[in-house]
Each structure stands twice: as structure tokens, then as C-alpha cells.
Amino acid sequence: MKIYISADMEGVAGIVSWPEVELGNNSYKEAQQQMTKEVAAICEAVQASGAAEVLVKDAHDTGRNLIISELPHDVDIHRAWSKHPYVMMMGLDKSFDACILTGYHDAVYGNGNPLAHTMHETKYQWLKMNGVLMSEMMLNAYIAAYEGVPVIAVTGDAAVCDRARQLMPNVKTAAVKEGEGGGCTTMHPDRAIEVIQSEVKEAMRQLKENPSQFKLTLPERFVLEVCFTSHVDSYRAGFYKGVQTIDAHTIKFETDDFFDLLRMFFFAC
Numbered sequence: 001m002k003i004y005i006s007a008d009m010e011g012v013a014g015i016v017s018w019p020e021v022e023l024g025n026n027s028y029k030e031a032q033q034q035m036t037k038e039v040a041a042i043c044e045a046v047q048a049s050g051a052a053e054v055l056v057k058d059a060h061d062t063g064r065n066l067i068i069s070e071l072p073h074d075v076d077i078h079r080a081w082s083k084h085p086y087v088m089m090m091g092l093d094k095s096f097d098a099c100i101l102t103g104y105h106d107a108v109y110g111n112g113n114p115l116a117h118t119m120h121e122t123k124y125q126w127l128k129m130n131g132v133l134m135s136e137m138m139l140n141a142y143i144a145a146y147e148g149v150p151v152i153a154v155t156g157d158a159a160v161c162d163r164a165r166q167l168m169p170n171v172k173t174a175a176v177k178e179g180e181g182g183g184c185t186t187m188h189p190d191r192a193i194e195v196i197q198s199e200v201k202e203a204m205r206q207l208k209e210n211p212s213q214f215k216l217t218l219p220e221r222f223v224l225e226v227c228f229t230s231h232v233d234s235y236r237a238g239f240y241k242g243v244q245t246i247d248a249h250t251i252k253f254e255t256d257d258f259f260d261l262l263r264m265f266f267f268a269c
Ligand SMILES: [Zn+2]
Pocket: 008, 009, 010, 059, 060, 061
């Protein structure tokens, strides 16, 4: 079996502030260590469950967060950014049997993580896909569905885990912390590792038993609405072919071709 892991940082146990997720900051080291431990725990769990090949995408900020020498020696890691529209899902293709999203966090406009955002820390007030608040989890689950690869597990804050189960009722989730306003109640980092490992092992067991339960069907039509923080970004996006301007801060794009939507989001937003 071949497993893909997309690893973000704001949903890692204990993390509550921007300096902790900024490479080079004094408080980054401990957060980096915990992110690496959570990803290593997932690699070990999928390997123990029969995964012969594992690709990990370091999907936060610089794409250079994981201490790769501390991951199992037989996994591959994608670092930095290729500038492919798959962004946090770079390297995923039809050859994978399943994917896991880890360290994920609540969407922009949500209250489930002090660091709630979608793709950019400050650029958007909100994003909606087919009327639903769009998280990175949702966008990336659709990318996986586009490649025919099921998402079997999501780990991160409780809010993104709830959103994941709304989108994919059978997905296994490990909520390692719960955010409210500017703070979080978090599991002890070692307990988080245990919970993540047991959920991932259960996801792998269920994948082998009944893979179709994890299937996410792509919508036939996509309507993406973007409300920018700055009217200048909205004005600029309005020139992309097919983009409708709704008001000074908001644009809308409709298509039945998912890659068209990715392309628009990547180049216009
Ligand atoms: Zn991130």
C-alpha cells in the first residue's frame, strides 16, 4: 500500500501562537519537535499496518519544518514549494491508496483555533465552496477526491475534525486540542501521539476492510466565493477570466472543472 501524508503545523498539539510556527523564532523549536513526532507516529502507524511506500508533504509556511532525520528512514519527504496548484497536496496522484491530513486547523472565519485561517494568514475574510466555509482540509480533501484517493484520517484541532466528519462521515479524526477565541485547551503532547497513532491504525484497518466507505464524491459544479481583506485584491482578481465581482471585497467563480477552480484560486487569489 502507498500512503500520502500532508502535514501542517497550526493543528499540532500545544501550538497556540504565530511565533511558535515561524521558522527561526525562539519558541519554534519545541513546536517543530512536536510536529515531527506527530508525523513520525503516523508514518510508523501506517507502516505497521502494511504501507510499503509513504510520501510526506511538509505543508506549512516554508515547507521546511519537519526534522526529516527523525522520520522513519524508509519514507520520502517533499519539502518547500514546487508552485504546482496542488500546493499542500504536492506529489499526490492516483497511485496512492489513501491520504492523511495532520496538524490541520480551523478555517478562516472559524473560532476553533487562535490561528484559524485558510491558505493565507490574513488575505481572506472568508472563503466559501458551494456555500460552505472552506478550510484547507476541504480544499485538500477535494484534491484527493479529484485524484481518486480517499482521506482516511484527519488530525488537528477539534473544529477541523468536526468539519472533516461533516464532509466525510467515516473519516477517522484525532482532535488534539480545542480552541476558543485566542486560546486552546490541548492534550499533553505525548497523549496526542498515542491518540493520533490509535486513530490512524483504526483508519488503516477500516481501509483494508472496506475502502469505499472513505470515498468522497466530488460535486458536479463548484461555486467558490472569496471575500478578501483588501478591496485591492478583490479588484485584481476580478480581471481573471470567468471571475464575477460581487462587491468591493468579494468575488465569485463557477465551474464544473475542479482543476479550473484550482487554477483560478492559484493565479487570481
Ligand atoms: Zn500552516
